Amino acid sequence: MANALEAKNISVQFGGLLAVNNVTFDIPNKSIVSLIGPNGAGKTTFFNVLTGLYKPSAGKIVYGGKEITDLPPHKIAEIGIARTFQNIRLFGLMTAQENLLVAMHSHLKSGITATILRTPRQRKEEREAEAKAQEILDFAGVGKWTHEFARNLSYGDQRRLEVARALALNPKVLLLDEPTAGMNAQESQVFIDFINKLVAERDIAVMLIEHDMKVVMAVSQRITVLDQGEKIAEGSPAEIKSNPRVIEAYLGKPKAARK
């Protein structure tokens, strides 16, 4: 299976702190992979490298056969790597629809003059964009909130809207940073179904950062474990569950082994 995204030997250094140390990670096409690890393991930092927010101190990122390590964040988003945030970062005072239209910014073409004159082409483009936004909102299950300010939505709907906004970029790779944080078991299940549906129906690969092991084990085809910036394990959910290094990273060393 070809890879949608490959990150090779990524290291990120903040001053004296090596936040991510020589991590190689790839996301196969149409797959769901997870990145887990204790707090401070470097998961979100790794995400920020993939989306261009941080530049890695070493290593490179290849997307669709091209190196994208040095592209600015908006370019990376434009070519098809979309993300959500650990703490929701919607445009709260813009409607759900506007949130999606912002994400379509790079795919729309109307310039200043066309917008001022409202040329037929600009109007057509806007209409089509709005229709597409509605389609994505419906798909994400927040279709009834089209004209509602994002901040007025319930927590779960905001999470869904954030995914919808990322989908509006028409991405090949979707990076979700703790998408079920703060959800109860039932909401998480709805979300799992949604992710599965997403990958089944669209040409998209999903990478999750997640603390909820139930979710991770349920959706992931492959799990990678980071601890203190280093990759300590990678494999299927079953393999990860029984990996002693993973258990150690999460629960600490057994007493007998401590010196």
Place this chain on the structure above:
Amino acid sequence: MAKTTAPSNVAKSNRKWITGYSIIGVLLFITYQFLLPWEGLPLGIYDAIYQWMPPSAINESLVYIIMALGLNIVVGYAGLLDLGYVAFWAIGGYCAGWFMSEFFYFLNINFLGSVPAEAPGIHINFWMVLLIGGFICALFGILIGAPTLRLKSDYLALVTLGFGEIIPQVFFNGENFFGYNISNGTKGIVMVDPIPVGVKNLGPFDFGWKLLIFLFLTAVMVFISLRLRRGRLGRAWLAIREDELAASMMGVPLMRTKLSAYAVGAFAGGLGGVAFATHVNGVYAERFNFTISIFLLAMVVLGGMGNVWGVILGAFILSWVNGNGLTAFGQLYNDRFGTDIDFASFTFLLFGLVLILMMLFKREGLLPESRLKLMLHEGELDDEDASSSKKKVGK
């Protein structure tokens, strides 16, 4: 939690404003062009208009409105604090000075100008100079913005402050700019060409007709503001105002989007500059000082950032108080109570007081944009929520 207004209302009101605006505009024009010179007009009304809102004052306030609308795009829409907007006003003004006067007396260029062809200097048609001034300012907006817009808000404000000082100073000392006279220095460029409108040329005292022209320019800026606001670019500006990082992660190129806000804002500054030069019939370097930048910013904040109608109201009120209102009020007060207080000298005290009171009790301005009102009042309601969510961010 406040609910959203349906956007269909917005679309409708967008169409409606042109009608309302035209009616008010025509009424104003009739008042100043025909009613005021009419001999049958009771002397009381005539005096009252001249005391409270003389023709020159209303024209000047329209120039302020044009520029406040431009600043609103930068500050209100894109959320970039600009403390040096006067620079664009100055550049626009000198565009009028250069291209519509005898300043370059050694040249003889006349392109549809309103003066005889043999007159020395560059004489380009007013309407073209408007565009030239607008575009030169937009260009300067990009030139100034390119190195500065990478800065975060506070630093950006400081650097724009610098540019707002530098450019007027260049003109102020421009009598010898590397050996060339670009501005006539403190003497200024006196006498710009009248405005040609086909049948006649509008000199400095054709207030009524110029009122119509300034009203038209204001309408153009309102139109541009409203249209851009609802389009692709306006959404990107808003997104940047809300969350720069998230916007860039959603494919919005920050630099280019901010630069376009700067350029469009500066364009309006150019229009205002050219209009002001024709209004005062000259370009005077000392008029372009730092207080103007703050004054314009106060108009935008007082009226309601992001809402063109609020900004118009704010600009109108402040320029009126600054120009005529306070003096007229002072006269009335002194006559009534036999006092001798120089009210006009308290202008800035009053402005300061009003701004403080506004910040305390009505931060969103007189006619706020609905979104901004929500945002500014959010802090009061759930400060605790905000502090706990900050902790989350830090994680």
